[in-house]
Amino acid sequence: xxxxxxxxxxxxxxxxxxxxxxxxxFMNSRLLELLVxxxxxxxxxxxxxxxxxxxxxxxxKVWRQAERVFDASRSGDEVRLDRAVTGMIKAYGALExxxxxxxxxxxxxxxxxxxxxxxxxxxxxKLSRMPSSA
Numbered sequence: 001x002x003x004x005x006x007x008x009x010x011x012x013x014x015x016x017x018x019x020x021x022x023x024x025x026f027m028n029s030r031l032l033e034l035l036v037x038x039x040x041x042x043x044x045x046x047x048x049x050x051x052x053x054x055x056x057x058x059x060x061k062v063w064r065q066a067e068r069v070f071d072a073s074r075s076g077d078e079v080r081l082d083r084a085v086t087g088m089i090k091a092y093g094a095l096e097x098x099x100x101x102x103x104x105x106x107x108x109x110x111x112x113x114x115x116x117x118x119x120x121x122x123x124x125x126k127l128s129r130m131p132s133s134a
Contacts, residue, residue, distance in 0.1 A: 026078050030085045034069070041092045046107045050095045053104060058094075065091045 065087045072081040
């Protein structure tokens with residue numbers, strides 16, 4: 001539940017409206033920084049891959065930190081939010097350090113499929129279709 005809330009919070013980032021609310025500007029800036037770290041992490045290790053591999057105690061710590069980010073974003077307290085985001089960035093670093101220590105391989109690069117090679121060509125059997133008026 002917390003993971004969905006944080007995801008919704010981070011994905012809902014937008015340019016601040018005028019007049020600017022200073023906390024919203026600060027929050028969007030810090031959450032954008034967190035989003036960049038999260039995307040880099042997912043690109044390197046896969047989406048939710050490492051969190052599924054670590055033990056329950058480690059997983060709970062990461063999820064509690066994500067909950068702190070969510071709670072701090074609702075509190076309006078810049079210091080609290082700053083600490084929570086910094087802690088979440090460290091949590092991603094700890095996950096990566098764990099993966100390296102335990103020999104977890106990074107995700108391979110995904111190569112785009114050439115669409116031309118998937119098209120039917122003359123070597124494929126042609127299926128006849130009934131006329132639409134039948």
